[in-house]
Amino acid sequence: MKMTMEELDRIAERQRAATYLREGAGHAKVTVHLGTCGIAAGAQPILAAFLEKANAANAATAARAADEEQRKAAWVLVTTSGCAGLCAREPMATVEVRGAVPVKYGDLTPEKVARIFAEHVQGGRPVAEYALVQGSERIS
């Protein structure tokens, strides 16, 4: 194979998509709360729905962005953490858009995920009717 700059870029782009997660980079981070309560309430399908949306959005980003910086800036990460403490409202997720206050959503369904993803993660406007709270607890 003959290596060219274009080919090098292509390999880098393809692989970067897989390694953004390690760098914690991106436009937004969605944390699905996978405590026992969350799992029992159906957090796994919620996680799957967010992952599916994020993958589709990231694929579109990769195709559209002019360069690496743009791509990195628009990336959406999906990760998981434990019980958020409000077990009665599981399944829950926290959406953090860069530069904005984190918002916690409760009683999620895959349909709500679709709207939260489109309006909040991508559009930057929190979906007030599904939101439980803004911000995080204080950690002293």
Next chain:
Amino acid sequence: MSPYRLHLMVCTGTGCVSNKSLKIKAALEREIAARGMEREIQIVTTGCNGFCANGPIVVVKPDDIFYQFLSEEDVPRLVEEHFVKGRSVPSLMYTPPGETAAIPRMQDIPFFAKQRLVALANKGIIDPENIDEYIARDGYRAMARALLEMTPEAIIAEVKAAGLRGRGGGGFPTGVKWELCRASPGDEKYVICNGDEGDPGAFMDRSIVESDPHAVIEGLVIGARAIGAGEGFIYIRNEYPLAVSRMTRALEQAEAYGLLGDDIFGSGFSFRITVNRGAGAFVCGEETSLMNSLEGVLPEPRVRPPYPVVSGYRGKPTNINNVETWVNVPSIVRNGAAWYAGIGTASSKGTKVFSLVGKIRNTGLVEVPMGITLREIVHDIGGGIPGGKRFKAVQTGGPSGGCLPAEMLDLPVDYESLTKAGSIMGSGGLIVMDEDTCMVEVARYFLSFTQDESCGKCTPCREGTRHMRAILEDITKGKGREGDIELLEEMARLVKDTSLCGLGGTAPNPVLTTIRYFRHEYEAHIRDRRCPARVCKDLITFTILPDKCTGCMACAKNCPVNCIAGERKKVHVIDQSLCIKCGNCHSVCKFAAVRVE
């Protein structure tokens, strides 16, 4: 597109592999598969994380949760709690000594917080066996730039302006060396990467090759282009099987991508690299010996001049640098000389990788900016001396470096300061010693090493080190004479000044610095027949204190020569004529009844 929500960075440096990290990886795969999460969680094997003392290590991305001392039994709980339920597991995290709260995030752990990564920038982040991951981290971009946009002169000017100096020990300006080699007449030129790393306790180069082999290749290609070499060799000692296999694999992948071979990037520049395995001779760290070894003859150093840049491998102009030097090159070309020159001190630019070993809490691999003090490395990053012992000395530069005392801890780590203190930067071994270390014995030990490794070609090194060792042995055996110290100093100077190569030229450093900073210990051995650190067997006696002995019989049972007499619940006595001073009685006594003096 990555559907993964977590990446598990499993350290597979040699340290963690010997602590069974591959079994951890297999257990993780099993547990994750059992829960059907293979498509959500990616397991990545990486090179050395650096915190070797606490291996096996797994770092969980994107949140950088640091797990240490993992065992196979921990894995099901880790997977269930953290990866299924999202609750990280504090009991598997790092807890600073004397504290109770674990530190979850890697970058908050003091060991990592003070480091500055250039040579090891990809450690623990990429899979060294996957070239695409290197490319995704801007890999081979500097090489493309060097081949397509820069003239050889411009590359050399960049490396010179960066102030990069040889990381193998000599500290010679790398750009100047390249320039000399480029200027040497001849069409056939070579570049060599020295990965012999013979210093006991040193593993910087091994870890770099294991963590980021493509960065070494990229540096070598850029250097070859600057110099005008068509062929390169990477010389790795055979005792580094993982480094050899990762480098071999990396070369295959680079060749398959056309990053090595003919007409790279369509630039018209062709270059090939071969891995050569060394047979583990310390003298091969000396560049002319290494070239002889490559040619298949005895690895003895050659007389210089002519220098290798004029007449090296097969008598052709050859440029040789060590692994850490080469690995800095792509960063310099990519980020510019000014960026690199902005790190470090006036005369020592960039960072230095050290392997931190000996009596130190956080054994491992660290990369720090030049100019950091020894105290910061030993106490802040290294976590100080374990077991409540006091710091006594740190040896920089491996077996041919000097031992620096506590008063020198505020010394900045740069080439000039270390040389002035009687030591060397060397390739980056840092051996920490505590109060239980006898400095005369340390000098004897290291001189024995260099004497064993002396190739014997030149008289000062072969005979000089042999006689110096004999004098040191006498001193540690209580047979030292007045005037020995002065004789050692005189011989040390002679060996340093007249040896053919760097082996003899630095071998006396441990002797000279221990005399300079710990002369009283030599005097105690010679005049008082006493070893202040209570190490030298011929100068110490073990006695049982009658008022403390409870007659528990532990010492008698553990004495390998049965020289301790005494009945149950009665005071025991050591027969001094039979005692071999192994120290077993002292270690097993629970009542501090065995005195050593």
